Amino acid sequence: MEIEKARELGLCFGVRRAIKLLKEAASKYGNIETLGPVAHNQQLLQALTKVGIKPIDNLEQVQGKILAVTTHGVSPQVLSQIEARHIKLVDTT
Incomplete structure (x- = not known):
């Protein structure tokens, strides 16, 4: 049996961009919560x-004042709820 590797391995561009934005925001603001996982990769989430x-x-689990929307996005209703709660939004979509 022959096994072929894909030319491109690792995270997609959107997830790499989201991680960069999140790290910049965490550096500026401190701890950040993300609404859902940034990627479906347990090692990455632990890091x-x-x-x-x-x-x-x-949203009921939000403890801080900074919340990130991941590359998966959220509905306009959820965005309205975030705004109504005066939570700073980091949008990585």
Whole structure:
């Protein structure tokens, strides 16, 4: 059996961009929560948690004042709820 490797390995451009934005925001503001995971990669999520970037599942879990929307995006209704709660938004979409 022959196994072929893809030419491109690793994270896609959008996720790499999101991680860059999140790290810049964490450096500027401190701990950040993300609405959902940035990527479906457990090692990456653990590494981000160590630098203060932690995924949460829903708005009820927000503990801080800074929330990131991941590359997956959210509905306009969720954006309105974030705004109504006066939470600073980091948009990585």
